Amino acid sequence: MCNNYSRSLIGVLLVCLWHQATTSDDSIIVDLPEYxxxxxxxxxxxxxxxxxxxxxxxxxxxxxxxxxxxxxxxxxxxxxxxxxxxxxxxxxxxxxxxxxxxxxxxxxxxxxxxxxxxxxxxxxxxxxxxxxxxxxxxxxxxxxxxxxxxxxxxxxxxxxxxxxxxxxxxxxxxxxxxxxxxxxxxxxxxxxxxxxxxxxxxxxxxxxxxxxxxxxxxxxxxxxxxxxxxxxxxxxxxxxxxxxxxxxxxxxxxxxxxxxxxxxxxxxxxxxxxxxxxxxxxxxxxxxxxxxxxxxxxxxxxxxxxxxxxxxxxxxxxxxxxxxxxxxxxxxxPWMVSYVTEDGGYNAALLIEKRPPFGRQLLDELNDRWFDWAPYLLFYRDTIETIEHMDQYSWTLRDKYLGNQKFSLDTYLPLQQMFTDVLFKNQTQTAVDLHRKSSQSPVYAYVYDNPAEKGIGQILSQRSDIHFGTVHGDDYFLIFENVAREAQLRSDEKTISQNFINMLIDFVQSPNGSLSFGDCHFQNNVGSDKFQLLSINRNGCLNEQYDEFP
Incomplete structure (x- = not known):
């Protein structure tokens, strides 16, 4: 075993070697002519x-x-x-x-x-x-x-x-x-x-x-x-x-x-x-x-x-x-746009966070406060001119997704789907629709459905007893790591991560703006009567056509 002096000397030598490696190597000095x-x-x-x-x-x-x-x-x-x-x-x-x-x-x-x-x-x-x-x-x-x-x-x-x-x-x-x-x-x-x-x-x-x-x-x-x-x-x-x-x-x-x-x-x-x-x-x-x-x-x-x-x-x-x-x-x-099947888990999951100081979840209070809170949660507070029309829209949304049911853990997933549709999916479809009619370059789209073991839904709600589905970031954080999801990837996620990274590399180098994920080649939406959507999940990928995004 080394004594304290020996360990200190070794430490100094290692620091010196590291310093030399990080200061003498010309590859880590870059000259910017302007600066x-x-x-x-x-x-x-x-x-x-x-x-x-x-x-x-x-x-x-x-x-x-x-x-x-x-x-x-x-x-x-x-x-x-x-x-x-x-x-x-x-x-x-x-x-x-x-x-x-x-x-x-x-x-x-x-x-x-x-x-x-x-x-x-x-x-x-x-x-x-x-x-x-x-x-x-x-x-x-x-x-x-x-x-x-x-x-x-x-x-x-x-x-x-x-x-x-x-x-x-x-x-x-x-x-x-x-x-x-x-x-x-x-x-x-x-x-x-x-x-x-x-x-x-x-x-x-x-x-x-x-x-x-x-x-x-x-x-x-x-x-x-x-x-x-x-x-x-x-x-x-x-x-x-x-x-x-x-x-x-x-x-x-x-x-x-x-x-x-x-x-x-x-x-x-x-x-x-x-x-x-x-x-x-x-x-x-x-x-x-x-x-x-x-x-x-x-x-x-x-x-x-x-x-x-x-x-x-x-x-x-x-x-x-x-x-x-x-x-x-x-x-x-060339532009690619995407969504995941439960993007609305951010920020719907806030509503089922356990709040011991109050003894009541926000989801329970939503039954009494829906007409007050919905315009802020779903961003139409400043876009609808009258309170009457705002309340009518709030009622229409609630009726469409929950019918006569109350907000509760049993009806949380339809509420989350409402958030997904209003805050993300609907306007992704609208954007693709508008671009396919006016763009002179390819427009691609995918939907991702492969839940992470832990994601933003679990973090915001502080719960592990709810199956949130594929939530906001479950795909993107396979490319750029984030503490919002598990650092350890499953075998299927490792494959998907590599396919995503290859997708970026191939896209930026493509001479004609073509785009692929694994063995699947994205289909261009420009000039298409139907939406061309690549579906990605743990089993692979599949090109599909839709009149409306699923």
Whole structure:
């Protein structure tokens, strides 16, 4: 056995060897001509270059303004820029943070993180640009793992951080406080990737932009800009489109001024006065005020999100997504969109969480509060003009899915199906329908049905006695690991995971925009009278045709 001195010496030698391996190897120093050298980290089977700024910090006078390209340089520094630190979260009120205080993150967060495989068989790599989800309110680049993708050795992965919640999406729906700052961040990041990824061995002409949930909706929104085709070759939206009812928000102006009142900015304000007042407030105060917009738990899950802006210089979105798609004035790149059979497990599972302090589940209270809560749960509070019409719609939904039955554990699954249809599936079908009539590039779709052993349903409900089915993220987290599901994959999930990763790699490299999963070739929806839907489950995949999504 070694004595303490020997063990210490060995430890020092190991540290020295590690330091030498991570500082003397030229492969982890990258020179960006516009900025200077960056120092990455060797992670065994891949290299990482993390937390590289693509924009000026959105603080002070740059808060609630479009992002400004990063103008700093480190050329004159003796040491390269340290790109070995994992990305920090953008400041947010995070649904999955335990306790009453859910504030996490930093305001200075507009960074990209780059992951490059160590593969001696090729000199350059296609690029996957990742936009994280989180209801436009929370989440972060570092909360989605990349080991599965990196082990493929075939693509460079770039994760994008962008502003969230009120810091990223407050809007008075006018020229002075237009909103969509988080979407503008994403757009600037994609331009940065296009211009700089070649220095990391990336192929700027082969870029796939993808995301899940709000990330998927964001990808779709980016695609609705004609200039998206300048930064991306293909796109994928998993369980989220620009048409989902929680994406383009109504009533944002009222919420903006309400936020100002909570923070002491007064009531008789113009939107310019409001913006100037909020710029003087502490960012933590602004983000913590999110709690005032939640009627219970984290409902509605998107109180601040994308809006249609006035037609001004720098606007990101000036028409509704539906009208843009119908007009054909968007980026015609090959696009894949998907949903899972029980996407609505997020956030229906909140309603069956056991709440000992109250002794009564929210699901039980829903019987008395349905007409009050349903418009917030299903995002039609600000889209239906009268209380009478709103109540009529609430009654119609309840009657369609539950008939005369009460809300209970016995009727939970029909309620979850309601959430799936209204919040995800219905508008995924509508998006495919609109695009198949106007797109000049292929439009693909799949539905996934293969439940994880543990997923978001179990986490939100804190229950193991309910079979939720295939819930939001059960497919996507097979590509990008997430603590929301079991880390250990079943044998069928390992096969599906590999097929998904191969699907990404083949899609971004395809010369004609073709797409495959395993032995199944996706069928193009453009020009088709029926919906072409690839069904994926534990037994394999099957191309099917439908008049309506199942």
């Amino acid at each position: 200077g050298k960056v120092q990455g980290r060797d992670n065994g089977f891949y290299l990482s270059f993390e937390s590289i700024p693509y924009a000026e910090p959105p603080v002070g006078n740059l808060r609630f303004e479009p992002p400004q390209p990063f103008g700093g340089q480190w050329k004159d520094r003796a040491e390269p820029f340290d790109a070995t630190q994992p990305p920090n979260l953008c400041m947010q009120w995070n649904q999955f943070t335990a306790g009453d205080d859910k504030l996490v993150g930093d305001e200075d967060c507009l960074k990209v993180s780059i992951y490059k495989p160590k593969n001696a068989s090729r000199n350059t790599f296609p690029v996957v640009a990742h936009i994280h989800g989180g209801a436009f309110m929370f989440g972060g680049a570092d909360q989605n793992g990349h080991d599965h993708v990196m082990r493929s050795g075939q693509v460079i992965l770039v994760k994008i951080s962008y502003r969230l919640g009120p810091l990223g999406f407050i809007s008075a729906e006018d020229k002075d406080l237009s909103g969509n700052y988080g979407l503008k961040d994403q757009h600037l990041a994609l331009k940065w990737i296009k211009q700089n990824i070649v220095h990391f061995g990336g192929e700027p002409e082969n870029v796939l932009v993808l995301g899940h949930s709000a990330g998927g909706a964001a990808v779709h929104l980016q695609m609705l800009r004609e200039d998206f085709q300048q930064v991306a070759k293909v796109a994928m939206s998993f369980s989220g489109t620009a048409l989902d009812p929680w994406v383009i928000l109504k009533g944002s102006r009222g919420r903006a001024f309400e936020l100002g009142r909570y923070l002491g900015c007064g009531t008789s304000l113009t939107s310019l006065n409001l913006k100037e007042c909020l710029k003087t407030k502490d960012a933590q105060q602004i983000v913590s005020a999110v709690r005032h917009f939640l009627i219970f738990n984290y409902v509605p899950f998107t109180p601040f999100g994308p809006v249609v802006e006035p037609d001004i210089d720098g606007a990101f979105l000036t028409e509704s997504p539906t009208e843009i798609i119908k007009s054909g004035k968007y980026a015609h790149v």
